[in-house]
Amino acid sequence: MNRKRLYQFHSILGVFSGLFLIIIGLSGSFLIFAREIDQIFHPEEFKIQIGSERRSIDSLRQSLRDKLPPHTLAGWLLQENSDTPDQVWVHFLGSEKGEESVILINPFTGELNGKLNEARSESFYGWMLMLHYTLFLGNTGYVLIGILGAVFFFQGISGVILYRNIWENLFRLRSGESIRTYFSDLHKLVGVFTLVFNLVLGFTGAWWNISTTINTIVNGFPPEVIGKFLEDSVSVDKMSEESVQKFPGFKLGFISFPHHREGDPVVLYGVENDSNPFKSRFGSYVVFDAKTSELIKIWDLSKENFLHSIVDSFKPLHFGTFGGIFTKIIWVILGLAPGILSLTGIGILISKQRMKIQRKKEKSVSKI
Numbered sequence: 540m541n542r543k544r545l546y547q548f549h550s551i552l553g554v555f556s557g558l559f560l561i562i563i564g565l566s567g568s569f570l571i572f573a574r575e576i577d578q579i580f581h582p583e584e585f586k587i588q589i590g591s592e593r594r595s596i597d598s599l600r601q602s603l604r605d606k607l608p609p610h611t612l613a614g615w616l617l618q619e620n621s622d623t624p625d626q627v628w629v630h631f632l633g634s635e636k637g638e639e640s641v642i643l644i645n646p647f648t649g650e651l652n653g654k655l656n657e658a659r660s661e662s663f664y665g666w667m668l669m670l671h672y673t674l675f676l677g678n679t680g681y682v683l684i685g686i687l688g689a690v691f692f693f694q695g696i697s698g699v700i701l702y703r704n705i706w707e708n709l710f711r712l713r714s715g716e717s718i719r720t721y722f723s724d725l726h727k728l729v730g731v732f733t734l735v736f737n738l739v740l741g742f743t744g745a746w747w748n749i750s751t752t753i754n755t756i757v758n759g760f761p762p763e764v765i766g767k768f769l770e771d772s773v774s775v776d777k778m779s780e781e782s783v784q785k786f787p788g789f790k791l792g793f794i795s796f797p798h799h800r801e802g803d804p805v806v807l808y809g810v811e812n813d814s815n816p817f818k819s820r821f822g823s824y825v826v827f828d829a830k831t832s833e834l835i836k837i838w839d840l841s842k843e844n845f846l847h848s849i850v851d852s853f854k855p856l857h858f859g860t861f862g863g864i865f866t867k868i869i870w871v872i873l874g875l876a877p878g879i880l881s882l883t884g885i886g887i888l889i890s891k892q893r894m895k896i897q898r899k900k901e902k903s904v905s906k907i
Contacts, residue, residue: 542701549697550888556690557881559674563687566671567740568874571858571867573664574623580663583652589621590647596775596794599625602649603642604771608633611767615794617646619820624652626659630765630798672748685748691877692741698730719890726883733876743853761799768797769805769829778805778832782825786837788812792820797829805829811841816861822851 569576577585594602596615603610613628624643631638641659643652659665673680712724730737775794782789790809797803805828808821822840827833840851855861859870 545697546701549694549701550884552690552694553881553884554888556687556694557885559683559687560691560881561878562674563671563684563744564874564877566667568871570664570667570671571871571874573662573667574620576663578623584643585624585652585662586622587624587645587647587652593646594649596779599644599646599649600771600775602651603627603629603644606651607631607642611765611798612769612796613639613798614796617792617794619792628657632765632767681748682752685745685752688741688743688745688748690741692738692745694880695730695734695738695741699734702727702730717890719887719894722883722886722890726880726887729876729879729883733873733880736870736873737876737880739856743857746850746853764800765798766801768801768803773829773832775805778807778825778827781827781834782807782809782837785834786811786823786825786839789823789825790820803829804835811839817852817855818848819851819854822848 574585600612603612607629609632610629611632613630615628616626618625625646627642627644629640629642631640639657641655641657643655644650645652655661655665658669660669669675672684674683676683712728713720779791782791788811790811791807792810793808795806795808797805804826806824806826808824810818810820811823812818818840824838825834826836826838828835840847852861859866862869
């Protein structure tokens with residue numbers, strides 16, 4: 540593909556994806572501090588008093604049984620921040636379709652702080668998450684976002700090819716000339732300084748959505764039947780204790796409970812140590828039989844192929860959590876880049892089109 544064709548392709552993709560990329564960039568910036576925003580506006584639900592010690596999972600399960608209608612557990616998120624309630628996904632067995640809700644539970648007291656729908660869209664975080672990953676279009680939106688991530692990645696690569704000599708005038712921003720010149724300089728300037736960031740976000744976002752879509756196509760959706768396949772008498776605490784014994788340094792982050800099929804296991808997701816900032820909280824896992832509590836499998840990320848560690852690092856890289864508050868703030872600012880690039884790119888095309896129209900008028904006048 541020659542440079543002219545590549546430029547046309549780059550421009551067309553930019554125009555048609557521009558609005559979506561602006562929405563994705565802004566929602567991504569909001570998502571980085573969305574949990575803190577929820578705590579500010581709804582402290583009674585999303586903020587708790589830090590206690591001296593967490594209650595055991597089995598004890599908290601009992602609290603849920605005492606305070607909720609008959610239900611089965613689907614997932615349990617142990618929050619990273621101690622002042623935030625745990626989130627527990629439950630299906631109420633009395634409802635016709637096994638209605639799923641997210642229960643906010645204080646891990647220090649067992650008190651229930653609130654209830655959200657499955658998508659958590661009543662919270663600012665959940666609302667932004669749905670906007671960012673699906674554009675509120677369900678599975679269709681999820682696939683679309685994956686494609687847009689790939690488009691954004693391509694735009695970064697094609698931009699490097701098209702403006703490979705930009706280093707000569709990198710810091711030039713001519714504001715006293717035409718709008719087109721100003722937009723062109725700003726487009727190149729922002730594109731270069733956010734290139735690595737844009738490539739990382741585009742690739743990781745596309746990877747998650749596209750790989751999940753392919754996996755769903757291959758394996759199908761989980762069955763709609765909901766049931767209780769973990770008896771109350773089975774101790775999750777014993778599973779957690781055995782995980783640490785057999786997997787030294789394992790830190791629990793999320794528990795997946797069987798709720799679709801008889802025979803599905805209990806899976807404890809976590810991380811083997813906290814020293815590497817580029818590890819997610821759920822990169823390793825331990826699998827147990829839901830009926831016998833027998834240990835089935837330990838999957839230690841540090842002992843697996845290095846490619847698995849790279850994929851696991853996508854979440855810290857995508858959300859900028861690897862460097863604490865500093866990188867999170869930087870990521871919020873950089874999240875504005877897709878919007879700036881889209882608007883300046885469209886501005887360049889509009890100004891070019893106007894120049895063409897003006898030249899045609901001048902030619903027609905000169906012929907007269």
